[in-house]
Amino acid sequence: MAAAEKPTKEKLLSTLDDIEVLSRELIEMLALSRTQKLPQPGEDTEILDLLVQRDKEFQELMQTAVEQGKVHQEMQALEKEVEKRDSDIQQLQKQLKEAEHILATAVYQAKEKLKSIEKARKGSISSEEIIKYAHRISASNAVCAPLNWVPGDPRRPYPTDLEMRSGILGNMSNMSTNGVNGHLPGDALAAGRLPGRFTLFSSWLSLSCKYCDILTPQYPWQSADVSMGILPPHHGNDFGLEPPGHNKENEDDVEAMSTDSSSSSSDSD
Amino acid sequence: MASTVSVVEEVEDYSFLPIIHDIIKCMDKDSPDVHQELNKLKTKIQEAREQISAMPGIDMSPALQESKLRTLREQVRTKNQLLQKYKSLCMFDIPKPS
Numbered sequence: 001m002a003a004a005e006k007p008t009k010e011k012l013l014s015t016l017d018d019i020e021v022l023s024r025e026l027i028e029m030l031a032l033s034r035t036q037k038l039p040q041p042g043e044d045t046e047i048l049d050l051l052v053q054r055d056k057e058f059q060e061l062m063q064t065a066v067e068q069g070k071v072h073q074e075m076q077a078l079e080k081e082v083e084k085r086d087s088d089i090q091q092l093q094k095q096l097k098e099a100e101h102i103l104a105t106a107v108y109q110a111k112e113k114l115k116s117i118e119k120a121r122k123g124s125i126s127s128e129e130i131i132k133y134a135h136r137i138s139a140s141n142a143v144c145a146p147l148n149w150v151p152g153d154p155r156r157p158y159p160t161d162l163e164m165r166s167g168i169l170g171n172m173s174n175m176s177t178n179g180v181n182g183h184l185p186g187d188a189l190a191a192g193r194l195p196g197r198f199t200l201f202s203s204w205l206s207l208s209c210k211y212c213d214i215l216t217p218q219y220p221w222q223s224a225d226v227s228m229g230i231l232p233p234h235h236g237n238d239f240g241l242e243p244p245g246h247n248k249e250n251e252d253d254v255e256a257m258s259t260d261s262s263s264s265s266s267d268s269d
Numbered sequence: 270m271a272s273t274v275s276v277v278e279e280v281e282d283y284s285f286l287p288i289i290h291d292i293i294k295c296m297d298k299d300s301p302d303v304h305q306e307l308n309k310l311k312t313k314i315q316e317a318r319e320q321i322s323a324m325p326g327i328d329m330s331p332a333l334q335e336s337k338l339r340t341l342r343e344q345v346r347t348k349n350q351l352l353q354k355y356k357s358l359c360m361f362d363i364p365k366p367s
Contacts, residue, residue, distance in 0.1 A: 009328055013318065074338065
């Protein structure tokens, strides 16, 4: 590869310097020859030839410089266009980045939703079962007092102490003592129903752990209206024999709600 | 024709031979205008230097400049192609948040 060519400006200035020097020498030589009248054999011709040559070179270089100026203008226009394209590409890059971010967020959220759906699907509970339990809970008067409840009624929205002792757990702990707790009237009659009652209570307990909101400790009958005392107090004893709210009507409703035969509380243990 | 005339004029403007010829003529005639002509030559050389310094695009050789010009043209062409490709690549619109 040829050595790097000199820039045009450098060549022009160099040629101009040569022209200046040669023209000065020529003029000085002519002035000396006129005053001293000494012959200068061919030297002045030589200088003159050099001067003409340099002048010609200078003109060619100036022509080249003018053309280079035009090319330079075109290059400036191209550089502006390159800058514009660069800014367009940067703009497009920003937009693509933004789109990528939006898509990544959407994909992540969709994946999270799918995970939640799968999780819910795995732990799904049949709506029928939930309604059945809700019916049982409401049937036991756990969320609202019975319409005929009056202050003094021993019924409560939860199994009372006596009822618990009469249940299977109570009987298990009192097995060795053999029926010391015989203070409940109609014990033998209650015994047939108590296992069912215990099952109802255990299901109530398990459900209360899941649905705490249903079983809020806001028993309306704690501040019951006195004017409600219509029924005679001995009715409370009558109701004490049966499971709270577990009357025949509610039992029928429960049976009707459930299509599964094993859902009867009196049969389960 | 006008452009040819202007080019010829430009070429003549850059020549120093007419002034040198005038100087020699004055010297031969022993004219008092010799000094004036010498000053003209000095002024013209100085103006030429200033003009050369101010001319754009002559900081490099013609070959190098041509090479840079080709590179720039190629850059513009490539970037145009790239932009065209990416603009035509987008098959969906990003919905604006309502």
